Amino acid sequence: xxxxxxxxTNFSTIDWVIVIVYPMISLGIGIFVSRFIKNMNDFVCAxxxxxxxxxxxxxxxxxxxxxTVMYSSQKAFGGGFATFHIALIAGVVTFFxxxxxxxxxxxxxxxxxxxxxxxxxxxxxxxxxxxxxxxxAGGILNMGLFxxxxxxxxxxxxxxxxxxxxxxxxMVFLISLVLVYTCLGGMVSVVIxxxxxxxxxxxxxxxxxxxxxxxxxxxxxxxxxxxLKGEAGFDPTIKDASKGVGFGVEYxxxxxxxxxxxxxxxxxxxxxxxxxxxxxTVKRQFTFASVSYMIRFLLPYFWGICAFVWIMNEGxxxxxxxxxxxxxxxxxxxxxxxxxxxxxxxxxxxxxxITAAMLAAFMSTHDSYLLCWSSVLTQDxxxxxxxxxxxPQKRIRIxxxxxxxxxxxxxxxxxxxxxxxxxxxxxxxxGAIYFAGAFALLFCGLYWKRASSTGAFxxxxxxxSAILGLDPVQAFLRIKIAxxxxxxxxxxxxxxxxxxxxxxxxxxxxxxxxVKEFSSEV
Amino acid sequence: xxxxxxxxxxxxxxxxxxxGCMAVWVTIWGAFDxxxxxxxxxxxxxSGATSPDEMEEAINN
Numbered sequence: 001x002x003x004x005x006x007x008x009t010n011f012s013t014i015d016w017v018i019v020i021v022y023p024m025i026s027l028g029i030g031i032f033v034s035r036f037i038k039n040m041n042d043f044v045c046a047x048x049x050x051x052x053x054x055x056x057x058x059x060x061x062x063x064x065x066x067x068t069v070m071y072s073s074q075k076a077f078g079g080g081f082a083t084f085h086i087a088l089i090a091g092v093v094t095f096f097x098x099x100x101x102x103x104x105x106x107x108x109x110x111x112x113x114x115x116x117x118x119x120x121x122x123x124x125x126x127x128x129x130x131x132x133x134x135x136x137a138g139g140i141l142n143m144g145l146f147x148x149x150x151x152x153x154x155x156x157x158x159x160x161x162x163x164x165x166x167x168x169x170x171m172v173f174l175i176s177l178v179l180v181y182t183c184l185g186g187m188v189s190v191v192i193x194x195x196x197x198x199x200x201x202x203x204x205x206x207x208x209x210x211x212x213x214x215x216x217x218x219x220x221x222x223x224x225x226x227x228l229k230g231e232a233g234f235d236p237t238i239k240d241a242s243k244g245v246g247f248g249v250e251y252x253x254x255x256x257x258x259x260x261x262x263x264x265x266x267x268x269x270x271x272x273x274x275x276x277x278x279x280x281t282v283k284r285q286f287t288f289a290s291v292s293y294m295i296r297f298l299l300p301y302f303w304g305i306c307a308f309v310w311i312m313n314e315g316x317x318x319x320x321x322x323x324x325x326x327x328x329x330x331x332x333x334x335x336x337x338x339x340x341x342x343x344x345x346x347x348x349x350x351x352x353x354i355t356a357a358m359l360a361a362f363m364s365t366h367d368s369y370l371l372c373w374s375s376v377l378t379q380d381x382x383x384x385x386x387x388x389x390x391x392p393q394k395r396i397r398i399x400x401x402x403x404x405x406x407x408x409x410x411x412x413x414x415x416x417x418x419x420x421x422x423x424x425x426x427x428x429x430x431g432a433i434y435f436a437g438a439f440a441l442l443f444c445g446l447y448w449k450r451a452s453s454t455g456a457f458x459x460x461x462x463x464x465s466a467i468l469g470l471d472p473v474q475a476f477l478r479i480k481i482a483x484x485x486x487x488x489x490x491x492x493x494x495x496x497x498x499x500x501x502x503x504x505x506x507x508x509x510x511x512x513x514x515v516k517e518f519s520s521e522v
Numbered sequence: 523x524x525x526x527x528x529x530x531x532x533x534x535x536x537x538x539x540x541x542g543c544m545a546v547w548v549t550i551w552g553a554f555d556x557x558x559x560x561x562x563x564x565x566x567x568x569s570g571a572t573s574p575d576e577m578e579e580a581i582n583n
Contacts, residue, residue, distance in 0.1 A: 231523045
């Protein structure tokens with residue numbers, strides 16, 4: 001009986017046709033634009049030719065991935081409307097970054113291709129190499145669950161989740177598609193795919209939200225959360241540790257820092273700023289994109305809430321599937337709730353379009369991340385270690401090989417990882433391995449003249465303390481600390497190490513002046 | 523709780539309206555930007571302009 005609930009969906013033959021044809025079109029675009037790729041600048045930065053509108057589309061396309069939709073809906077499934085504070089803060093912080101140009105304006109002025117390249121110009125080569133390794137390690141670990149979670153959406157919405165073979169089969173199919181596509185066209189094909197995805201996904205998301213409200217009723221959604229979650233379902237300052245519900249002030253600070261990281265420090269986001277036409281375009285791009293940075297959380301949160309209300313309103317076997325009343329019965333993963341909900345309310349045809357859009361979101365996030373980490377390893381680790389003797393063609397070839405290697409890792413990690421952290425927290429913890437150190441280096445490197453290479457090097461190493469937030473690591477060490485606390489403590493630690501290291505071991509040839517001179521030349 | 527509920531209702535509606543307007547704008551102007559980007563990459567290749575890493579390589583050699 002449970003199996004029949006999992007297979008209940010409006011997904012029909014026409015939807016399958018849409019879902020299969022859409023990636024083929026993307027593949028065609030990848031093949032078409034591969035002829036424009038002649039050097040590393042084209043491959044990594046799309047020739048530094050992104051206008052404002054295309055910049056907004058590609059930023060949204062990258063950051064509004066299927067993984068974001070899935071972990072956000074999971075977060076709101078448990079947290080209710082109180083999760084909206086994360087979306088609101090993300091929008092406000094990105095708007096501030098856009099208006100002020102915080103971090104990004106100066107980085108774009110310096111015309112660097114990657115953040116570790118900035119580390120070398122501001123500090124030294126060894127900081128660049130270590131920075132590249134830390135960034136790639138944190139980033140690759142961070143994207144370890146993308147494939148699995150994305151595939152869970154596909155099998156959930158199509159009604160395939162009753163079959164045990166479906167998840168690994170979809171994972172293998174999707175990663176193969178993404179690898180071929182990314183290797184072919186680099187950033188140019190990524191940017192165009194992001195644009196197409198933006199168009200399909202933005203209108204699709206608005207339509208799906210409208211149908212969710214129409215189906216469940218605007219008042220019913222709010223009333224149900226009042227009844228089922230109480231005040232903690234709305235007020236983010238409330239945290240009831242004994243029940244494991246709510247957020248609290250510490251979490252709000254963590255969300256604010258996360259908002260800053262996701263737009264101004266996270267490499268895939270920064271790479272869009274570095275690919276912009278000019279520093280002024282960067283500011284415009286991020287000011288406009290602040291709406292996307294809010295919406296990418298807000299609408300999936302709302303869908304997660306609607307999925308929760310739908311399950312509780314329906315009751316019976318559906319409720320039993322996610323909240324079993326019998327002790328010892330394993331609950332279905334809450335990640336399946338939102339796709340099952342959409343599969344039941346969206347009409348045939350529309351459901352195919354939404355799935356295709358989500359598939360596009362999946363592809364655009366994957367290709368951006370694969371391109372980002374492979375180019376960081378090539379440009380900032382392998383090339384400097386080889387004394388910069390690599391030709392542009394060799395660099396592109398190495399990047400392509402690394403894309404495939406990372407893709408294989410993502411498939412393996414997705415099949416093997418058994419952690420119990422909410423996906424949102426897993427992402428934050430693994431990301432912190434990179435961004436805790438990067439925050440200190442960028443902030444001090446760009447805005448503090450006395451920042452030294454020794455301080456930078458030790459701050460990067462201190463950033464690895466964030467790995468303590470992962471639950472397999474905590475289980476091994478027999479400790480239990482909330483991921484948000486570990487992340488904030490890591491950021492504080494790296495900043496202290498950066499400042500102390502710079503004061504104790506100042507550089508003989510401080511490069512702060514060189515950065516300033518470079519900026520003023522542009 | 524009422525105040526929070528009202529805030530989240532406003533955030534959701536305002537967010538959707540803003541996003542809808544932005545989606546229309548990006549859809550139209552983004553298409554022009556794609557065309558310009560491809561033209562600019564093409565013309566750079568035709569004029570033989572070098573990228574920063576090619577210049578770096580030339581310096582190293």
